[in-house]
Amino acid sequence: MINFILNNTEITTSMPPGMLLLDYIRYERNLKGTKIGCREGDCGACTVLIGNLKNDQLTYASATSCLTALGNIQHKHVVTVEGVNMDNLNPIQQAMCDEAGTQCGFCTPGFIVSMAGFCLNHQQPTYKNAIAAVDGNICRCTGYKSIERALTHITAMMQERDKQDPISFVTSKAILPAYFTGIKERLKLLASQPNGHAGKQGSRFVGGGTDLYVQQHDQMVYADINFLTNNQSLKGIVQQGDQCIIGGAATVSDLIASPLIQQYFPKISEFAKMVSSTPIRNIATLAGNFVNGSPIGDFSIFFLALNAILTLTNSEHSREVPLDQFYKGYKTLDKQSDEYVSAFRFKLPDQNTQFNFEKVSKRTHLDIASVNSALQLVMDGNIITYARLSAGGVAPFPLLLAKTSAFLTGKELTEELVSDAAELLQTEIAPISDARGTEEYKRLLLSQLIKAHFIKLFPLLEVDQLLA
Known part of the structure; x- marks a missing residue:
């Protein structure tokens, strides 16, 4: 049985654990405010908030x-x-009405829920964070300016919160219903009851399922699933010596929010902003991105450049596999059906290390890549002592550009070296023409992205002349 609280009602259901929450809300509970739009996570019409109790703190995420x-x-x-x-x-809701933030109204419930999530969030209640809270919501009518004006009112209202607990503040100010104050204790009581199966004994391992459900919606409903995201032992982002250890159930949002990651990768928010949207990042796992095996998996490319080592686990043992050896072909992995990624690790960069991630897609946000790339360099003055370059969208799987990486290693950084590397990588890739672009376009794009890495990391280097 699955036990949870839906709004102010405690639910116990024997519906299949693989059933989508959207379908349960609309068809089993008849709550039709949660809309069906794209069914791919792009439009935000189906947005809900999920409150999770951990370490005696209740947090909400869209x-x-x-x-x-x-x-x-x-x-x-x-x-x-x-x-x-x-x-x-x-x-x-009143702010949306006052600023004429709704026309046809189809998208409005999703916006309202995301805005409520902003009000319940422990982040600073700034206008920037308010805008980020609705980055997964699409409106096809108003042109957004009226919605942005509504957010200015909501932000001003929330700035009175100071250091007060968000739930206490929004209920005391009648911003959200009073029942929110009792949810924490109700969840504690719920968790103390028998756990129910919730798919935990299943033979198929699933993290967030954000890509899996797009591809295999019908098959997943009745699949025998072992849900990994509820396993707290698979969470966490910690440092051990010079290694960063990330749990297999850690989400993209966990990565962005990690003080450790922010310390070593100050631009992590900038990089992650190019990947999906807040509601998807809140549930999508990094390990799931690896296992999905997409040739353009953003975090597969990201961690390939960092030489990540995966820990694959089953009921009997664990083993380690370098991420660059994990992919054997298109959607073919060095992983048995009874194994899952329990964790992965990589060496944290030192003061001589440079790192950058680039992505180009048809839309700036909320789109999969045409081509993406990541680069890690270790510098000794102007000499590249170590290089590791990865690319997606140019091979049947996430690709480590081993020859180009070796070519860069041990050489003085010059404009000519970057130009030569951009030519050499053409011998390592085999892009195909598809909906994301022609073969010729992808070859040119990767060449430009490699140069973009060096422009970002070494702004005094006149590599930008090579982009002409």
Whole structure:
């Protein structure tokens, strides 16, 4: 059985754990404010909030219910737009009305839920964070300016919070319903009850499922699933010596929020902003990105350049596999069906290390890459003592450009060296023409991205002349 709280109602259901939360909300509970749009996580019409109790702290994060399985909400609090309604319009809804932030209204519930998530968030209640809270919501009518104006009112309202707990603040100010104050204790009580199977004994391992449900929606509903994201032993981002250890159930948002990652990768938010949207990053796991095996998997490319080592685990043993040896062909992995990625590790960069990630897609945000690339360099003055370059969209799997990396190593950094490397990499790749671009376009694009790495990392180097 799956046990959770839906708005203000405790739910116990025997529906398949692989069933999507969106379908359960609409068809089993008849809550039609959560809309069906793209069913791929792109539009935000199905946005809900998921409250999770950990270390005695209740936190809320937005999620696309069209890609969230019931099994992943065990012992959690799910909030739909109906769950933020009050006797009259709440201040979030009122701000949208006052600024004419809705026309056809189809997208509005998702925006309202994401805005409520901003109000419940422990981040600083700045306008920048308010805008980021709705980065997964698409409106096809208003042109966004009216919605942005509504967010200025909401931000001003939340800046009175100071250091007060978000839940206490929004309920005391009648921004959200009073029942939110009791959710923490109710979740504690719920978690103390028998866990129920929730798919935990299943034979198929699933993390966030954000790409899996796009590809295999019908098959997943009744699949025998072992949900990994509920396993706290698979969470965490920690440092051990010069190694960073990341749990197999860590999400992209966990990566962005990690003080350790922020320390060593100050531009992590900038890099991650190019990948999906906040609601998807909140549930998508990094290990899932590896196992999906997409030739353009953004974090597969990211961690290939960092020489990540995967830990594959089954009921009997664990073994390590370098990420650059994990891919054997298109969607073919060095992984047995009874294994899952329990963790992965990589060496943290030192003061002589430079790192950059680049991505080009048809849309700037919320789109998969045409070509992406990451580069790690260790410098001794102007000499490259170590280079590791990866690329996606130019081979049947995430590709380590081993020859080009070796070519760069041990050489003085010059414009000519970068130009020569951009030519050499053409011998290592085999892009195909598809909906993301022609072969010729992808070859040219990767060449430009390699030069972009050096422009970003070494702004005094006149590599930008090579882009002409």
